[in-house]
Amino acid sequence: xxxxxxxxxxxxxxxxxxxxxxxxxxxxxxxxxxxxxxxxxxxxxxxxxxxxxxxxxxxxxxxxxxxxxxxxxxxxxxxxxxxxxxxxxxxxxxxxxxxxxxxxxxxxxxxxxxxxxxxxxxxxxxxxxxxxxxxxxxxxxxxxxxxxxxxxxxxxxxxxxxxxxxxxxxxxxxxxxxxxxxxxxxxxxxxxxxxxxxxxxxxxxxxxxxxxxxxxxxxxxxxxxxxxxxxxxxxxxxxxxxxxxxxxxxxxxxxxxxxxxxxxxxxxxxxxxxxxxxxxxxxxxxxxxxxxxxxxxxxxxxxxxxxxxxxxxxxxxxxxxxxxxxxxxxxxxxxxxxxxxxxxxxxxxxxxxxxxxxxxxxxxxxxxxxxxxxxxxxxxxxxxxxxxxxxxxxxxxxxxxxxxxxxxxxxxxxxxxxxxxxxxxxxxxxxxxx
Amino acid sequence: xxxxxxxxxxxxxxxxxxxxxxxxxxxxxxxxxxxxxxxxxxxxxxxxxxxxxxxxxxxxxxxxxxxxxxxxxxxxxxxxxxxxxxxxxxxxxxxxxxxxxxxxxxxxxxxxxxxxxxxxxxxxxxxxxxxxxxxxxxxxxxxxxxxxxxxxxxxxxxxxxxxxxxxxxxxxxxxxxxxxxxxxxxxxxxxxxxxxxxxxxxxxxxxxxxxxxxxxxxxxxxxxxxxxxxxxxxxxxxxxxxxxxxxxxxxxxxxxxxxxxxxxxxxxxxxxxxxxxxxxxxxxxxxxxxxxxxxxxxxxxxxxxxxxxxxxx
Numbered sequence: 219x220x221x222x223x224x225x226x227x228x229x230x231x232x233x234x235x236x237x238x239x240x241x242x243x244x245x246x247x248x249x250x251x252x253x254x255x256x257x258x259x260x261x262x263x264x265x266x267x268x269x270x271x272x273x274x275x276x277x278x279x280x281x282x283x284x285x286x287x288x289x290x291x292x293x294x295x296x297x298x299x300x301x302x303x304x305x306x307x308x309x310x311x312x313x314x315x316x317x318x319x320x321x322x323x324x325x326x327x328x329x330x331x332x333x334x335x336x337x338x339x340x341x342x343x344x345x346x347x348x349x350x351x352x353x354x355x356x357x358x359x360x361x362x363x364x365x366x367x368x369x370x371x372x373x374x375x376x377x378x379x380x381x382x383x384x385x386x387x388x389x390x391x392x393x394x395x396x397x398x399x400x401x402x403x404x405x406x407x408x409x410x411x412x413x414x415x416x417x418x419x420x421x422x423x424x425x426x427x428x429x430x431x432x433x434x435x436x437x438x439x440x441x442x443x444x445x446x447x448x449x450x451x452x453x454x455x456x457x458x459x460x461x462x463x464x465x466x467x468x469x470x471x472x473x474x475x476x477x478x479x480x481x482x483x484x485x486x487x488x489x490x491x492x493x494x495x496x497x498x499x500x501x502x503x504x505x506x507x508x509x510x511x512x513x514x515x516x517x518x519x520x521x522x523x524x525x526x527x528x529x530x531x532x533x534x535x536x537x538x539x540x541x542x543x544x545x546x547x548x549x550x551x552x553x554x555x556x557x558x559x560x561x562x563x564x565x566x567x568x569x570x571x572x573x574x575x576x577x578x579x580x581x582x583x584x585x586x587x588x589x590x591x592x593x594x595x596x597x598x599x600x601x602x603x604x605x606x607x608x609x610x611x612x613x614x615x616x617x618x619x620x621x622x623x624x625x626x627x628x629x630x631x632x633x634x635x636x637x638x639x640x641x642x643x644x645x646x647x648x649x650x651x652x
Numbered sequence: 653x654x655x656x657x658x659x660x661x662x663x664x665x666x667x668x669x670x671x672x673x674x675x676x677x678x679x680x681x682x683x684x685x686x687x688x689x690x691x692x693x694x695x696x697x698x699x700x701x702x703x704x705x706x707x708x709x710x711x712x713x714x715x716x717x718x719x720x721x722x723x724x725x726x727x728x729x730x731x732x733x734x735x736x737x738x739x740x741x742x743x744x745x746x747x748x749x750x751x752x753x754x755x756x757x758x759x760x761x762x763x764x765x766x767x768x769x770x771x772x773x774x775x776x777x778x779x780x781x782x783x784x785x786x787x788x789x790x791x792x793x794x795x796x797x798x799x800x801x802x803x804x805x806x807x808x809x810x811x812x813x814x815x816x817x818x819x820x821x822x823x824x825x826x827x828x829x830x831x832x833x834x835x836x837x838x839x840x841x842x843x844x845x846x847x848x849x850x851x852x853x854x855x856x857x858x859x860x861x862x863x864x865x866x867x868x869x870x871x872x873x874x875x876x877x878x879x880x881x882x883x884x885x886x887x888x889x890x891x892x893x894x895x896x897x898x899x900x901x902x903x904x905x906x907x908x909x910x911x912x913x914x915x916x917x918x919x920x921x922x923x924x925x926x927x928x929x930x931x932x933x934x935x936x937x938x939x940x941x942x943x944x945x946x947x948x949x950x951x952x953x954x955x956x957x958x959x960x961x962x963x964x965x
Contacts, residue, residue: 299911303927304931305928305931308713308931308933311716311717312716313722314719314721329713329714329931330713330717332714333713333714333716333717333718334715334718334719335717336715415818416806416807416818475804476805477806477807477818477820478820479805479820479822479823480805481909522695544662549717550682612929613930615928616925616929616930617929618911618913618914619913619927621913622913625823629820631823
């Protein structure tokens with residue numbers, strides 16, 4: 219009981235903190251109309267801490283642009299943690315003190331969009347930079363029944379990160395262009411390190427859905443589909459999904475000697491220690507390999523990236539998962555026009571270029587990087603996919619349904635058929651829960 | 653969870669004298685108790701009432717962001733949903749089994765250590781007390797993290813000592829929960845051992861001697877002297893342990909990296925996930941209320957024991 223009381227007390231504290239933090243909203247009830255340069259008050263923006271660590275200058279620049287038009291409006295940017303930002307958002311809404319603008323991960327939006335928490339931005343879409351070629355995975359997260367409820371902020375995807383020096387030491391030149399070449403390189407590396415029980419030619423742990431599911435999509439499969447009646451059906455047991463997962467399992471078996479129940483957080487330490495020659499990781503993780511605090515600066519120039527070759531279509535690449543963040547204007551914000559304006563400033567082409575330079579993808583396909591180290595990250599984006607736009611998808615993620623399934627497959631605890639049947643049913647139940 | 657000091661194990665001694673005739677209107681005792689009562693009302697009673705109210709409401713993202721922004725009253729719906737959910741029952745079963753294992757092991761080992769402390773020479777006893785207090789003072793967060801390292805897949809010392817191949821302790825939740833049990837027991841033994849050792853010191857030597865004169869062996873002394881004298885202490889420690897272990901949360905949460913899979917859920921974790929992952933605050937509150945109800949029986953035993961001790965002294 220003590221624990222629950224403490225949890226509740228924490229919630230109560232959150233409620234009051236939320237109320238205190240989000241107070242003082244300007245009282246312009248202008249709705250959709252431009253309140254003009256005399257507008258005053260405070261615009262509250264909730265961004266995730268990533269903005270604070272990766273591009274604080276972009277946040278300041280956007281606010282400066284905004285203040286040129288509305289000099290009297292104070293922009294209060296409050297940084298949130300991924301672990302509890304939605305709980306805080308719920309609490310603030312309950313207290314009637316929501317932020318005006320909020321950032322969400324693209325797998326978090328569906329339940330809020332369907333609950334009516336965000337303002338419909340369909341009519342203003344054209345006023346946002348790059349909106350004609352927004353990344354599909356982000357745009358899908360903002361769209362419900364053909365209407366737009368948020369704006370893509372930045373994206374992130376994964377590619378094969380590899381240690382050039384370990385490749386060279388094993389006598390491998392160049393990067394694999396086909397699945398056959400990749401598998402041959404894995405065999406070469408494993409043979410070269412056969413005495414090291416902790417060495418993985420390809421670090422691919424079980425709890426790595428964004429490493430495993432690209433193979434499902436490559437084979438023409440998907441996670442789940444929605445019927446005309448709105449009910450979701452698991453596709454995990456479909457022949458295409460099972461084939462894709464078996465291909466993935468063969469990669470795990472061939473290249474992974476580490477803990478198969480782990481997640482991809484283990485990739486960077488393994489690469490840094492030379493215990494892995496390849497992993498399927500984000501650009502941020504690649505940079506960490508030679509960073510001062512998490513990696514080894516001596517490895518700068520010794521890591522690179524290439525896209526994952528397709529096992530089914532020679533000369534093509536597996537479709538990457540596109541993750542990322544979006545920004546929404548809350549439906550109950552009393553400063554709709556101001557909120558939209560700040561959003562425009564923060565997702566302008568100039569700012570998006572900075573997000574790109576920060577190691578991520580811009581919100582539009584038009585902006586790419588020429589850095590050879592990042593070569594793997596811009597291939598196949600037009601085929602990128604995202605999680606099902608189901609209101610309960612976030613719940614599936616929190617339940618670790620897919621991760622558990624993959625861990626069971628990777629460790630061999632369950633066959634692909636048994637695992638997809640068991641966890642597919644669980645996922646279906648969660649997706650269709652009221 | 654075991655860092656809470658044990659409740660007073662003996663009542664105030666001042667009752668020995670007859671209390672002076674009290675004037676009925678003297679407000680001093682009430683004034684003295686008022687601040688703590690206010691705090692208790694604010695921190696315990698209010699959330700408790702609130703959680704009971706929440707448990708009768710449908711309160712999730714859909715309601716929070718609806719036009720009215722108000723929860724809807726659903727009566728016992730949350731409870732029927734919970735009780736009809738097979739996952740809830742398996743979580744409850746797991747919680748009960750874990751509690752039995754944790755309480756049994758910590759009481760057994762704690763008692764054994766206390767008995768051992770009576771037998772060993774003084775220098776050794778001091779060393780043991782020191783080690784127990786040190787172990788007691790380690791926050792669960794740190795001890796759990798250390799157990800996590802020790803059971804690490806590639807280079808954990810447990811795998812090394814057992815001479816096994818790299819072995820994953822968490823694939824099978826039975827093994828993973830066994831590690832969690834080890835952490836909890838490790839943290840619980842010091843309090844139990846030290847308390848019981850103090851209790852053992854209370855046994856009058858002449859009682860033991862008399863029993864021996866009457867022909868009682870070691871077992872007879874234990875059975876007819878030690879156990880009866882320690883009875884109320886043992887009962888109290890056991891009920892307290894049940895209350896603590898029934899709500900085990902941190903150890904499992906940390907061992908599983910803040911993301912336990914559903915075969916690691918205990919009632920506490922289940923309610924937490926329903927509230928903060930599913931945003932289903934009504935259902936989570938119902939689970940919390942059921943936990944409280946399940947513990948009420950144990951608490952009654954505990955409170956009666958406290959009352960008894962008060963009467964005795």
